[in-house]
Amino acid sequence: MMSLTSAPDSRPLRRAVTPAGRRTESPVVELNVGGEFYTTTLGTLRKLPDSKLAEMFSSAAKACLDAEGRFFIDRCGTYFGPILEYLRSGQLPTQHIPEVYREAQFYEIKPLIKLLEDMPQIFGEQVARKQFLLQVPGYSENLELMVRLARAEAVAARCSRVLVCLVQNEKDDANCADALRSLEADKRSVVKFGPWKAALDIRDLLDCMNMDIKAQGYQVHYSHNSPLPAKVSNYFYTFSFSWW
Numbered sequence: 122m123m124s125l126t127s128a129p130d131s132r133p134l135r136r137a138v139t140p141a142g143r144r145t146e147s148p149v150v151e152l153n154v155g156g157e158f159y160t161t162t163l164g165t166l167r168k169l170p171d172s173k174l175a176e177m178f179s180s181a182a183k184a185c186l187d188a189e190g191r192f193f194i195d196r197c198g199t200y201f202g203p204i205l206e207y208l209r210s211g212q213l214p215t216q217h218i219p220e221v222y223r224e225a226q227f228y229e230i231k232p233l234i235k236l237l238e239d240m241p242q243i244f245g246e247q248v249a250r251k252q253f254l255l256q257v258p259g260y261s262e263n264l265e266l267m268v269r270l271a272r273a274e275a276v277a278a279r280c281s282r283v284l285v286c287l288v289q290n291e292k293d294d295a296n297c298a299d300a301l302r303s304l305e306a307d308k309r310s311v312v313k314f315g316p317w318k319a320a321l322d323i324r325d326l327l328d329c330m331n332m333d334i335k336a337q338g339y340q341v342h343y344s345h346n347s348p349l350p351a352k353v354s355n356y357f358y359t360f361s362f363s364w365w
Contacts, residue, residue: 157198173229256319
């Protein structure tokens with residue numbers, strides 16, 4: 122938290138002298154946000170009284186100063202600039218929308234959060250894709266299992282492969298039951314997704330899986346080359362992880 126008052130031997134805000142000789146606090150504030158330096162005013166920082174940013178600069182908050190006496194915020198400074206521009210002029214960012222959105226959430230800049238959520242980059246992720254994935258039971262846990270299996274297969278190998286089974290509804294689930302039992306008997310690991318209730322199809326889920334695994338830094342691609350009988354092969358896909 123931050124403060125407008127300082128410790129006895131430090132002065133984070135500049136002081137000015139009025140014509141009558143009375144010293145007052147200047148509204149100009151120097152900031153160090155994760156190593157990026159900004160100069161603004163208290164009015165800008167307090168523009169939205171219910172925001173976390175305004176709270177940081179309330180008189181009741183505690184100051185955190187750098188070696189030069191600037192207010193220090195331990196966040197990535199790169200995306201603080203767009204936050205500041207919005208507070209100054211209402212200007213919306215045109216680049217790095219997801220990153221600015223994350224910072225707006227941290228500082229609790231609610232009007233900006235709402236505006237960013239209406240932009241295609243955030244709307245598609247938050248409203249469309251994530252809402253779909255919430256309807257796929259155990260999605261995150263299954264992704265973690267896929268990565269663990271791939272890493273276990275990676276010893277002295279350039280690639281490792283993970284077999285997944287995707288069943289969209291109860292009928293598909295029943296059709297795959299025998300094949301899954303056969304794979305289990307052969308000690309073949311299979312990660313099963315579904316059934317799910319969302320309207321999106323298997324290709325949509327595959328693309329989400331591929332995107333989210335790549336977001337963790339892995340080189341991966343999927344293919345439909347199942348060694349299983351034709352009547353069930355459409356439910357099985359192989360994810361190939363490349364290690365070098």
